[in-house]
Amino acid sequence: MYILGLYYYWVFAVLLMIGFYAVVAKPNLIKKLVGLSLFQAAVFLLYITMGKVSGSTAPIFQEGVSGLVFSNPLPQVLILTAIVVGISTTALGLGIVIRIKEEYGSIEEDEIQEMDKT
Amino acid sequence: MTILFGVFLLTLLVITAIAVVRAENLFVAVMLLGIFSLLIAANFFVLNAADVALTEAAVGAGISTVLFLGALALTNERERPHRGTRWLSVAVVTSAALVLMYATFDKPAFGDPNAPVQLHVSPWYLEMTPHLIDIPNVVTAVLGSFRGYDTLGEVFVVFTAGIGVMFLLSAGPASGAGNGPGSGQGSGPGRPKLPGRKSYAGIGLRDHLIPRIVGRMLVPFILLFGLYVQFHGKYGPGGGFQAGALIAASFILYALVEGESRTLQALPQKALTGLMVGGALLYGSVGLAGIFLGSNFLDYSVLASNPVKGQQLGILLIEAGVGMTVTGVLLSIFHAFAARGTD
Numbered sequence: 001m002y003i004l005g006l007y008y009y010w011v012f013a014v015l016l017m018i019g020f021y022a023v024v025a026k027p028n029l030i031k032k033l034v035g036l037s038l039f040q041a042a043v044f045l046l047y048i049t050m051g052k053v054s055g056s057t058a059p060i061f062q063e064g065v066s067g068l069v070f071s072n073p074l075p076q077v078l079i080l081t082a083i084v085v086g087i088s089t090t091a092l093g094l095g096i097v098i099r100i101k102e103e104y105g106s107i108e109e110d111e112i113q114e115m116d117k118t
Numbered sequence: 119m120t121i122l123f124g125v126f127l128l129t130l131l132v133i134t135a136i137a138v139v140r141a142e143n144l145f146v147a148v149m150l151l152g153i154f155s156l157l158i159a160a161n162f163f164v165l166n167a168a169d170v171a172l173t174e175a176a177v178g179a180g181i182s183t184v185l186f187l188g189a190l191a192l193t194n195e196r197e198r199p200h201r202g203t204r205w206l207s208v209a210v211v212t213s214a215a216l217v218l219m220y221a222t223f224d225k226p227a228f229g230d231p232n233a234p235v236q237l238h239v240s241p242w243y244l245e246m247t248p249h250l251i252d253i254p255n256v257v258t259a260v261l262g263s264f265r266g267y268d269t270l271g272e273v274f275v276v277f278t279a280g281i282g283v284m285f286l287l288s289a290g291p292a293s294g295a296g297n298g299p300g301s302g303q304g305s306g307p308g309r310p311k312l313p314g315r316k317s318y319a320g321i322g323l324r325d326h327l328i329p330r331i332v333g334r335m336l337v338p339f340i341l342l343f344g345l346y347v348q349f350h351g352k353y354g355p356g357g358g359f360q361a362g363a364l365i366a367a368s369f370i371l372y373a374l375v376e377g378e379s380r381t382l383q384a385l386p387q388k389a390l391t392g393l394m395v396g397g398a399l400l401y402g403s404v405g406l407a408g409i410f411l412g413s414n415f416l417d418y419s420v421l422a423s424n425p426v427k428g429q430q431l432g433i434l435l436i437e438a439g440v441g442m443t444v445t446g447v448l449l450s451i452f453h454a455f456a457a458r459g460t461d
Contacts (some may be wrong), residue, residue, distance in 0.1 A: 004121050005228020015220035016136045017211045020449070021130040023433050025207035029195040030144055030189060037182070038135050041158050044174075045131075048167045053236060054229030058168045059256040060354065060386040061248065072240045073256040077265060081259070081272040083173045084359045084444060087182050088279030091451045092190040095286040098458060106321040110130055 008049045027109040029097045033090060040086050051075035062109035065085045120164070126320030127161050142197050144270050145188055145419035152183040169257045172347070176363035181448055184370055188455035231283050251429045261357060268418040269436070270401055273443050277398045285456040308446040323375050333375035340368035343446035352430070358437040362444025370452050387453060390446045396443030404435045 019042060022035025051072035059073040101107050106116055134154045141147040155178025162171040226233035247259045261269055323329045341364075348361030373381040404418070411420040418432025419425035 009222035010219050013215045015135050017215040021211045022139045025204040048162050048165045049224045050235050051277050052165045052229050053231050058166045061254040073260050076167045076170050077255050077261045080170050082172050083177050085272050085275050088178045091185050092279045092282045095283040098192045100126055107193050
């Protein structure tokens, strides 16, 4: 169980950094937004992992059953709303990318910077 | 067995993420991102977060994929190939990952019931929900009542993002007059017009028999499930956010199968704007009703003669507001993307 816990956290670290790599190293703007989504998903995974209690069940009371151990509901609430906010901000980013494409004719970061210089 | 399943799912997640970043065809990357979302939703489910899994599956694997594909249709489907790896980025990213992994050794063990995160306010929520609100789903209770301010804020963030997308995409099409402020407008390589796409946006997949029949069969059931999730959120996994995403997904499927114009006939943009604004207003006015009835903002106890009934009524109303706003915003964003393609 200890190793599995560490593995969850390591996967979080690796996913976070894969997303971050796409944001910093890829010149394509849509690829950057994809990377940002991966980064975001990694943070979600960390929160949900921390809320897990071993031997527990989802935090929903059941009629006539007592003595259940529940996982922490608070991280779930935070992440539940963060997912929907995340898609809205991603859509805003995509809207900006589309306008950039219309104005510059390109969605590659280096080409856009080149055009801005001239 | 669960351990094995957990390790398997996590390893698949990492493999998918690497494939997403490596794929040079953006269409492939977006499809893989959809698979990634579905896998991470399965992970959330294994970690007892049923509500979160439902949201991620509806939003990440469904709507997010459609929006990315819409953006790809308006830009380029292929990433410009560039030679060589960026070794500086690789070095920075790897060292940061190693530092994060080193930090995990100090974290409380996975699933430890005495970890600091489990000892702060959560036991209080779990203990007091049956007394104060008396609904089975603690996640909905915390979302709607205990942390109602947060949720109000989130709803307004979603609302603002929707307005932002509509501002960006509905105003001033660059292909119209051609006197845009951009410097690259005249000389730059113009937007490649794809002849096939225009007709698809209008009529959808009406010419393709199998997707059309299957899609039309699915739409009412997705819609019904969305409404079930909306109103059953107090008793099982669900609530306004998930329901909004599901209802939006059903209309998006309808638009893909039957075309934009028919969807806008069924649910015109005016109605969507009304949903966006109405949902946020409903949430806010439930909060104000608390003040007028002599209590605090977003205190639902005074809405009915019995405080517990008042809380349940308040949660029902604000969840309806959340569902309306999320549906309205997601569909407005989708239509804004789609309308850009047909210009």
